[in-house]
Amino acid sequence: MLSLYEASYLSLQGEVILDEARDFTSSHLNDIKEKIDLNLAKQVNHALELPLHWRMLRLEARWFVDIYERREDMNPILLELAKLDYNMVQETHQKDLRDMSRWWTDPDDVYDVYGTLDELELFTDAVERWDINAIEQLLDYMKIRFLALYNSVNEMAYVVPKEQGSDIVSYLKKATYVKLTRWRQSGTTADINPTLEEYLNNAWISISAPVIPVHGYFFVTNPITKEALECLESYPNIIRWSSMILRLCDDLGTSTDELKRGDVPKSIQCYMNETSASEEEAREHIRGLISDTWKKMNEDRVADSPFSQTFIGIAMNLARMGTS
Numbered sequence: 619m620l621s622l623y624e625a626s627y628l629s630l631q632g633e634v635i636l637d638e639a640r641d642f643t644s645s646h647l648n649d650i651k652e653k654i655d656l657n658l659a660k661q662v663n664h665a666l667e668l669p670l671h672w673r674m675l676r677l678e679a680r681w682f683v684d685i686y687e688r689r690e691d692m693n694p695i696l697l698e699l700a701k702l703d704y705n706m707v708q709e710t711h712q713k714d715l716r717d718m719s720r721w722w723t724d725p726d727d728v729y730d731v732y733g734t735l736d737e738l739e740l741f742t743d744a745v746e747r748w749d750i751n752a753i754e755q756l757l758d759y760m761k762i763r764f765l766a767l768y769n770s771v772n773e774m775a776y777v778v779p780k781e782q783g784s785d786i787v788s789y790l791k792k793a794t795y796v797k798l799t800r801w802r803q804s805g806t807t808a809d810i811n812p813t814l815e816e817y818l819n820n821a822w823i824s825i826s827a828p829v830i831p832v833h834g835y836f837f838v839t840n841p842i843t844k845e846a847l848e849c850l851e852s853y854p855n856i857i858r859w860s861s862m863i864l865r866l867c868d869d870l871g872t873s874t875d876e877l878k879r880g881d882v883p884k885s886i887q888c889y890m891n892e893t894s895a896s897e898e899e900a901r902e903h904i905r906g907l908i909s910d911t912w913k914k915m916n917e918d919r920v921a922d923s924p925f926s927q928t929f930i931g932i933a934m935n936l937a938r939m940g941t942s
Contacts, residue, residue: 619643620662627669630917631910657688672912672941676711680704748791778836786836789850793832814888818862821885825868827861827936828853834932835925846924854923856930859915860937866908867940870901912937 626640644666651662670678683700686692741760744752750768753761775787812820822828832850836842869884883891885907889900915937919930 619646620658620665623647624665624670627671627912628916629913631913633913657685661685668941672938674935674938674942676704676707677942745791774833774836778842786842789836789847790833792851793829811883811891812888813892814885817883817885817888818865821865821869822858822861823853825861825865827864828857830936831857831860831929831933835929838928838932839926843924849924854918854925856915856918856923856925856933857936859911859918860933863908863911863915863937864940866904866911870904908941 622639623643626636629636647662647666651659687697740755744756744764753764756764771790775790778786866885869886885904886900889895889903
C-alpha cells in the first residue's frame, strides 16, 4: 500500500485513477500507522509528510540509512558502502557549494534586500553591458557583488569551451540578465496588487531559479547541441514548472515575513486580494497549485526532448529544493 501511495505521485494531468489511489492509500495508511511495526511506521509517517518523488534523493538516502540499519535483514557490507558513498558525494557537494555560494546569494540579495530603486537600476545596467568598466558607477558593496558575478560567469564560460569548443558566455549572461529585467518589470508595478496569474508569470523567473538548470546544462551535456541551445533560449517547460514549484514553496514558507518587511505581495497575498479568501484558504490553494504543477512536470519529464536525463534530473531537483 505504501508503494502504491508513492507511485500515485508520478501521475500526469487527468489520471483520475491515480488521484483516487492517492486518496485511498493515504487514508488507510493513516488508519494503520499506529498498528504496524515501529520501523515501518516511521517510513509511513515520513511518506505521508512528503512523498519520495518530491524529496531530494540524496537527503532521503541519508535518512533511509538510519531506517535500514535497524532492519533485522540488514546487510552490514551494503550499509557500509551506502555510508561511504554518501560521505564522498557530500564532500563533493560541499566543495561545489562553497564555490558557487559566493556569487549566487550576493546578486540576489542586492535585489531582494539592500538596494534602492536607483541603485538597482545602475546594477542592472552594468550587468546588461557586461563591461568591467561599468562598475565605476556602482557603490562599493555593489562593486563587490558585480565582480563576484562577472568573474564566476566568465570562469564557467571558460571551462566548457576548452572541453567542447562552444562559446557559452552569452547564454550564461542571458540567464542572469533575464532575472534582472524581470525584476525591473515587477518594480514598475510594486505599488499595485497584481492578480495571482500576473504574479506567477513574473515570479517563476524573478526568483532566479531558471539560472540553476541553464548553467547546469553546460556542465552535464556532451555534446552541446544547437537544438537544445535554441530550446534553452525560451526556457522549456521542464524549467518553467520546476521554477514555479520552487517559487510557490518559497512563498508558503516566507511570504508573511517578507510582506512585513515591505516586499511586494507574494502568491498568497495575491490570491487573498483577488478572491477575499482567508490566509489558510489561500495557502491551501497554493498547495494545490504545487501538486498540479508537479503533474505537468511529470509529463514533460517523459516527453520528447533535446535534453539528457541528467539535465532533466537537475530540473526535477530544483523543484525538490522547494518541497523538501
